[in-house]
Amino acid sequence: MNWSDWAQNFLVVAGIGFVVWIVMHGSRSDRWQRAWSRLRRDKVGIVAGLAIALYLAIGALEMIQIPTGSGGSATILALLLRGIPAEDTYSAPLASTSFSLAKPKPLHGRHLLGTDALGKDVLVQTLRACRTALIIGGMTSAIYIPLGTLFGIFAGYFRRWIDDVIQFTYTVLYSIPEILLLISILLVLGEKSLGKMSLALSITAWVSLCRLIRGETMRQTERPYIAGARALGQSHWNIIIHHLLPNVMHLVLINLVLGFSNLVLAEAMLSYLGVGSPIGTASWGNMIDGARGELSREPAVWWTLTSATAALFGLVLALNLLGDSLRRAFDPKRG
């Protein structure tokens, strides 16, 4: 186990810890507590939240490296699933022979969701692809959430030329159709990697958050408590961090959850277009891309496409539903 594995583990734990800290910190405010008491009674929201937690847990198992006996390292998920044998080629779910009409061969084991062209278990691939989706979503959010929030607050609080510059920047970015901007950035950056994809996605993702926060900040600055804070001689920085930020944080949370679902979908789409995840990475987009020709085989190979889509669908649906529940919980009048 080398230092980069440890660094990766550290980043994963730090990232999860940071999110927990933010939520704990935010939950002290009245608004968050009222929202939580409403959310608790929202069954759909709770089920969606639990589903997301399951995806996060699977993703974390695949992200954390632990040392193996022989001095190497492997992810926890890989160790848990190492008992599943590899086959030579396609096999249908729960089949006992491989997928070939001419001369089917007996399989080494049973596969709940069958195997793909290279004989890899589809269920294992689907579970491992969780990691890619979460890395893309997590890294992109880690870049665009702070940027979008701060720029939005700056634009709404300072107004004048700062507002003009920020507004102009995002209007220009917004004027380029998102998918074309993403494709252009990724093609120009060359060599595919998850980091580059996150960077490209954050360039397009901060725009909507920034607009939202700017508007809300403008509304907040009209209210007496900001004027009061100013009259008491508080610095701009103090007002932004201690007064404005806590009052827009719930919008950031809702945007984070709903934005995450878009990021997961975007990852699949970009991988499918051939500018996303590097070849060989287990990702739902790559699996769907590979499954494109398989449906027209005779008989059709449907299980790769189905399991990748089902896994992706589950995560995106849960995120969308939780996002809606959060919005209702924070703003019951406009649910």
Place this chain on the structure above:
Amino acid sequence: MFNYLLRRLLYAPLIIAGVMFITFLLFFVVQKPETMARNILGKRATPQTTYDWLHKRGYDKPLFFNVGQTRSAPDGHPFASRGLFDTVFFNQMWKLATFDLGVSDVSGRELNEVFREGALPSLLLMLPAYVAGFFMATGLALYLVFVRNSALDAAGVFVCVALMSIPAMVYIIFGQAVVALSLNYFPAFGFELKDWSSMRFLLLPVSLIVVMNLGHDTRLYRAVFLEEIGQDYVRTAQAKGASNSRLLLVHVLKNGMIALITFVVAHLPLLILGSLLVENFFGIPGLGNLLINAIHTSDLAVVRATTFLTSILYIIGLTVTDICYALVDPRIRLS
């Protein structure tokens, strides 16, 4: 009013200039012209062929300001300079401003001609999908608002969110495999522009685009109509004894439409995305197909020109919408 129109009209060229600058930044600064040349000419390119390629396109000139230095001239003699602004940047800007899109990097064809050829098939695909999708989504949204706060409404919203959570390509893969290949209702591939019989090639792709966007649109329009229902004029109409259907179909629909128009225009880029994949799958020789092929052959000239053209159309669309708003809505007209 006049002031507003003038400001809005002057803002559009500014945004277009911003888009031009961003595309330039991406395609000429982030990615150096030399890299571009090497990618296209392949590994066997000599310095001389690389230089010739750059020289033919004028990419061997300085990037921003011509103060007499030369770049990448292997034989050492400086090129004839035509003043401070004879640079890649200003030449590109001038070309874009005069809609001279240049030639494809791979096939060497004039892009203006290529785009003109692709526009008609794309339009034949997009326009019916756009109109049909708008009417279906509006109708469904109105119905959901009609039965608001019931179990049917909740179920409808859930179905919308579920439809949104499936990636676009899964609809297409599935539609093509099941409806066209297995059931053989429609041709699975191909296009020819003759007479009304060309319709059979378009029917399935058009319906797929409609279904793909239905969930997102219906949910959005429902939210708009619900917002309208809460307004005072609705209560007044109710108090005067207007029936529920009259309320929705006359009052809410009419006022909600104003808000919908922005969404409809803002939705255009999403449509481009839909048709992008659909055209590629069904072999329709439109702009989306062109772009996908350009991605696969890394034909950056095509990607650059597509990005620029779509952005321009989008900006024009948004500006026109804003102006129409100003003409219709007295609150903007009088401010």
